[in-house]
Amino acid sequence: MVSACSWNSDSLWPSLSDSGASGNNERAAAAAANEQTPASPAQPVFSPGDLLNNAPAAASPPLLGNTNFVPTGPAPGMPTGTVVGQRVAQLRAELQALDGRVGNNNTRLQQLRAMTAANAQRYHGTVAAITARLQLGTTPGNPIVVNQWNAAQADLDRLSSDIGAMNALSAAVAENAGTAEFLLESARATFGLSGAIDEDHRQLEILEDEINRSLVLIQRLLSELTEDIDRQTAYVANERSRLTTLSSAISSGELYGEALSSRMAPLGVSGGRRGAPSAAAGPGGGRPLVVIRFDRPDVAYERPLYNALSRALESNPNAYFDIVAVAPTGGSPSEVRRAQTQSRRNAEAVMSTVAEMGLPANRLRLSSTTSASVASSEIHVYVR
Secondary structure: OOOOEEEOOOOOOOOOOOOOHHHHHHHHHHHHHHHHOOOOOOOOOOOOOHHHHOOOOOOOOOOOOOOOOOOOOOOOOOOOOOHHHHHHHHHHHHHHHHHHHHHHHHHHHHHHHHHHHHHHHHHHHHHHHHHHHHHHOOOOOOHHHHHHHHHHHHHHHHHHHHHHHHHHHHHHHHHHHHHHHHHHHHHHHHOOOOOOOHHHHHHHHHHHHHHHHHHHHHHHHHHHHHHHHHHHHHHHHHHHHHHHHHHHHHHHOOOOOOOHHHHOOOOOOOOOOOOOOOOOOOOOOOOOOEEEEOOOOOOOOHHHHHHHHHHHHHHOOOOOEEEEEEEEOOOOHHHHHHHHHHHHHHHHHHHHHHHHOOOOHHHEEEEEEEEOOOOOOEEEEEEO
C-alpha cells in the first residue's frame, strides 16, 4: 500500500511514497507523534475508529402519516314527495357511495403503511447484518455477504413497489376529490330549482355540510399521502446509493464509509458551480491529490483513495475530479503502446471504483498522458 499510493502534502495528505528504511522510520515517528498531538486541519489523521464511525448504515426511514381517514356518512332524510326532494335523495345516495370509496381508500392506505413499515424493518435488518460483517472484516466477495446484499436489494425493490401502490392510491383519491367537488356544486345548484318546500332546503343545507366535510377529509388524505410518497421516494433513492457503496465494500471485503455523494453540494446551491468546471488538470498543471502506482499486482488503493476523496469533498463539497492515466515512455514503441493501454485500463478501473463509492459521473473526468519521470503505470487524481 505504501509503495503504491502517495498524496499531495500541500493539498490534504502528507506524502506516503516509499523512500527507503530511513523514510519508513521517519513516518513511524511522525505517526506516533500524531497519536499524541491532535492533527491540524491541513493534515488530518485517521484512526481505526473512522472505519466504524463512517459506516454506511441505512438511514432511518421517514415516518409515515398516522391519520385514520374514516368518513361518517350522510344522515338519512325523509322523503318529501317533491322533485327537489328526489334530487336531494339522489345526491345523498351519491355521497354515500363516495364515502364508501373513501373508506376503502383509507383501508388500503393503512395496509400500505403496515406493509411499508415491515419491508423497511426487514431491509434495515439485512443492511445491519452486512455492515456488521464488513466492520469485523471478511473476505472479498464473500458469497454469504453477497446473498445478504441481494436480499437487501430485493427489500428495497419492495419499498419501491410500495411507492408505486401509493401513487395508484393517490390517483384514486384525487378522483374522489373531483367527485366531491362536483357533488358540492350540484347541491348548491339544487337550491335554485323551483318547486321546493322548506324541508327540502333544510335537508339540502345538511347535505351541503356533509359534502363539505367529506371533501375536507379527502383533501387531507390526499395531502398526507402525497407527503408520504415524496419522503419515501427520496429515502429509497438515498438507500440505492448506499447499497452501491456497500457493493463496492463487499467486493473489497472492507467498509469504506458513507457514499461520497452525501458529502457533495448540489450544483448551483450553497455556492455550488453553476457553469462548466475548470479545465482538466495534468502532471504539469498542479500537484495531484492522490498518486496510485501500479508497480505490482493487486494494488490495494481503495481505502486511501476513499479517504482522500472524502476529505477533499469535506473541504470543498463542489469539487470535481480528474483521473489521469500516466504511462512511462521508456522502452520500444510497442512497449510504450502496451504501457499506455495498461495505464488506461488502470484509470478506468479506478474511475469505476470511485463511482461505486458514490461519486457521480458528472463530477469525474478521465484522461491519459505519458511521462518520462515514471517507471510504471501511475494514476493521478486531481481536484478541480
